[in-house]
Amino acid sequence: MIETTSARADTRSRIVEVAARLLQEEGPAAVTTRGVAEGAGVQAPTIYRLFGDKDGLLDAVAEHVMAAFVSAKSEIVKAASAADVDPLEDLRAGWETQIDFGVDNPALFRLLSDPARVVPSPAAQSGRKVLESRVHRVAVTGRLRVSEARAVDLIQAAGIGTIQSLLATVPDQRDPGLAGAMYEAVLRQIITDAPERSDDGSKATAVAFRAIAHRLDVLSESERRLLAEWLDRVINAG
Template sequence: MEDTANTSAGSGPRERILAATAELLAAGGRGAVSTRAVGAAAEVKAPTIYRLFGDMQGLLDAVAAEGFTAYLKDKTVLEPTADPVADLRAGWDLHIGFGLANPALYLVMNEPRPGAAPPSAVAGLAFLSALVRRIAEAGRLRVSEERATDLIQASGRGTTLTLIAMPEQRRDPELSTLAREAVIAAITTDTPAAHPPTPVTAAVALRAVLPRTTALTAREQDLMQEWLDRIASAQDPSASVTSRSDADGT
C-alpha cells in the first residue's frame, strides 16, 4: 500500500523519497542521509528505495538531478539582454547564490564521479556554451569557445566551493566579484567598436556563426572550422608563449 499512498495528491513514493532526501541533506549534510532516515521521513521501506533508485548513490544522483533542474529553471528565466557579457555576469552571480543557498546539495551535485555526466549537468553546460557563443558572435571573445567555457565553469565551481568551505562570518563578499571579473577579463575583449578585431576574435566570431552559412559544402565547412580553430589556438596567450620559446630554442 505504501507505493500507492497519496499518489492522487502528486506525492507518490518517489516524490516523497526525493523530498525527504533533499530535506535531510539540507539539514545535516550527506552524513544525515541514510536508508533508515530517508525511509522514516518518506514513510517507505528500504526495498522501495532500492527498487526506485538502486542504491544510496542512485538516490543522491536523482536528488542532484532535481537540484540541477531547479537551478536551470532559475537560469532560464533570465531574459537575454543586448550585452552577452552582462548576461554572463548575471549567470555567474546566480550560480554562486544557488551554491551558497544550497551548500550540501551543491556539494553532491559537483562530486567527481566516473561515467557520463547526468543529463541535467549536460543541460547546464549547454546553457553556458550558448552564452559563450553569444559573446563570440559579438566579436568579444579572445580565446576559443571551448577554453572560455571550461574556464568559466572551473572558476565558478571553484569559487563556490571555496565560499562554501568558509565559515559564514568569514566569507568575503568581494571574492566572487573579483573572480568573476578576472575570468571576464581573461576571455573577453573590449567592445568591437572601441578596438578593431584581432585575428583571434575574428576567427572565434566566424567560427561561432559558421554553422549558419549555406555557401559551403559540409566538407568545406569542416575544413574552414579546422582552420579557424588553428588560428584561435595560435593566438591563445599560452600558445604564444610556447611559440616564443620554440623560436628562442628553449
C-alpha cells in the same frame, strides 16, 4: 499496468524530493534510509527496490536538483536573448546565480560537483550547454579572445573554485568581493576589452566568425567543416 507504473513513479519522485529537502536543510548525515523512508511515508525496502542503495538515491537526488536548477537557468537565458540583454551582462548574471546557489546550498553543491555524478549526468550536461549558449552570444559580438570551449572551461573552473573557497571559510570571515574579483580575472582572460591584453583583434574576429560558421548555408557541409577547422587553428595558435 499503467496505474502501477504511475504509482511507482510518484513514489520515486516523493522519495527523491524528501531526500533532497533533508540534504539541503540538515546535511548529508540526515539522508538516511530510515529518515527518508519515514519522511516519504514508505518502507525502507522500497528505497532499496527503487534505487539499489543510498548512493543510488543520492545520484537520483543530484539529477533531480540539477535538472530543476538547469531548467530555471535555461528560462533566464531564453528571456535574456529575447529581450536583447547584453551578452556580457547575461554572462555575469549567470555567474552570480551559480555562486549564490553553491554558497547557499553547500551540501547540494558538494553533491552536484562530484565528478562521478556530474560526468554521466544529463542535467549536468544540459547545465554546461546553458553556459555554452551564454558564451556563444558573447562570441558572436566579437568580444571573445579565446575559443568558446576554453572560455566555458575557464568560467566553470573558476566558479567551482570560488564556491569551494568560500565554503571552506567561516561565513563571517568570507571576502565579500572574492566572487566579483574572480569573475573580473576570468574576463581579462577571455574578453577583448581588457586594455592591458589588447591585440590586433584577429583572434576575436576569428572567434566571432567561428561562432556563425555553421550558419553559412552557401557553403557545403564539408566546406563548413573545413572553414571551422581553419578558424580553430587561428583561435588556438599561440
